[in-house]
Amino acid sequence: MKLSPSLLFATLTLSAFTTPASAADSTxxxxxxxxxxxxxxxxxACHHPQRLGGLGPALLPESLGRIRPKQAQEVILHGRAATQMPAFADRITDNQASQxxxxxxxxxxxxxxxxxxxIRASHIIHFPKSGLGDKPVFDADLMNLFIVVESGDHHATLLDGDAFKPIHRFKTRYALHGGPKFSPDGRYVYFASRDGWISQFDIYNLKTVAEIRVGLNTRNLALSADGKxxxxxxxxxxxxxxxNADRLSPxxxxPVSNREQGSRVSAVYTAPQRNSFIAAMxxxxELWEIRYDQPAFPVRKITTEDYLDDFFFDQDYRHLIGASRSGESGQVIDLESGATIATLNLPGMPHLGSGISWETEQGPLMMTPHLKEGALSIINMKDWSLVKTLPTLGPGFFTRSHDGSPYIWVDVFFGPNKDKLHVIDKETLEIIATLAPEPGKTAxxxxxxxxxxxxxxxLWEDNGALIVYDALTLKEVTRLPMSKPSGKYNVYNKTHYVRGTSH
Ligand code: HEC
Incomplete structure (x- = not known):
């Protein structure tokens, strides 16, 4: 075997590191x-010899973004109630736990x-297609169902969106990441987990039908518009x-890289009008477009002026609006020509991934919250001009609306007013109400x-709730207890790419 220069270098440096140089090093x-x-x-035994996960979640630095070393130490000493994570305080010292x-x-x-x-070895088909019926086993408007992700105890609830009653609650993989995606007919929903598990759930039969582990640390998934x-x-x-969307066969x-280096993938989305997946690096x-209407799945690579962490599409998927890494601007990329056609001045870390757009008399407008500033930016998508900066009670995470509603709802997730929500008029662009669903609790x-x-x-808390509001009178209709309901997804709005929601 011939050793390549880089391999040889790796061998040499490795042996240099393994030779103890001094007494201090060897201690x-x-x-x-x-x-x-x-x-x-x-x-x-539970977390895998290389920390890749097993019965318990992966324990790599990439996987532990949601907790700090101090909290990890607490978990190690005292375990997690109602889970299989045991307490080790009787076997290991505080110091060992800290190490x-x-x-x-x-x-x-x-x-x-x-x-x-x-990947292939991890594939599990729980139920082949032939074994299950084609009719829903419950009675409800199949287009007005919601999937509510309850990240507090890693479950999901299928909710009847007319009666506001749970139909079924089921266990998901640990720590779902990115929004779940529905098949175009609304029968299946697909989930991705932080640790790389993809699951296909059959809503008609209320069963997880297939799973596969495609990676060690995953951002999100996209489903082609044809559901395939x-x-x-x-x-x-x-x-x-x-x-393959049917039973998830790989x-x-x-592999993602340019000539110099590899790259993590920030996120992937479906551009239905283009029959393609768009992936940001x-x-x-670079921005990659992968066509799914051609058998070879050809990749087109678009060079961008900046890195793309977070992005948003206009309604016809002609333009992509991406936030730059510096968090001070946005760039508008024409997906047809591949050119960057405008730069938007958006200081304060715009969170474009949760931006929305809507039609007005002045043309299509878009709104984005900022992660570091208590303000919303409103942009006219005809000429990419800034229409307005609307001050809020704090930096926000999500903005939402619907073609059937005159209002936009935004949270102020970060900061002391995290229990508040603003309701904004789509025409006047003014805040018309500020709600506090449960004082002191994150809404x-x-x-x-x-x-x-x-x-x-x-109500984004372990002992949280889902609160239903009349979207016109802004009065509470009902509330259902849930375990940190971090997201909810309506079958119709998602499968019809309704304006005002994220896709
Ligand atoms: C019997 C299986 C089991 C053993 C043994 C075990 N764990 Fe766990 N661990 C789990 C499970 C399951 C979870 C997920 C708990 C939950 O649902 O929150 C977990 C969670 C954790 C978490 C929290 C991860 C996160 O993302 O929040 C840490 C940290 C952790 N374990 C560390 C350890 C360490 C260190 C040890 C050894 C001293 C250990 N575990 C032994 C099963 C186990």
Missing amino acids: SNNAASDTEALYQTHCA LAAYLFQPAAVTPQWTDED WVMVANYLPQNLVLL LKTF KDIR AHVEFTKDGRFALVS
């Missing part, structure tokens, strides 16, 4: 290997791999994975019923 090496041994003894927690936030010595072989293909965006490995992986200045993420008559709001 810290010993401490590190004690922690590693502790991990292998107590944790590997274990620090260890989890260290990158793995060798970048973990997840190969096509691993699922595309998944991964951070780890750095790739996109294409699946078809192809697309986090570490290279966020609004979604409308099929006709836009009711707005569903989350």
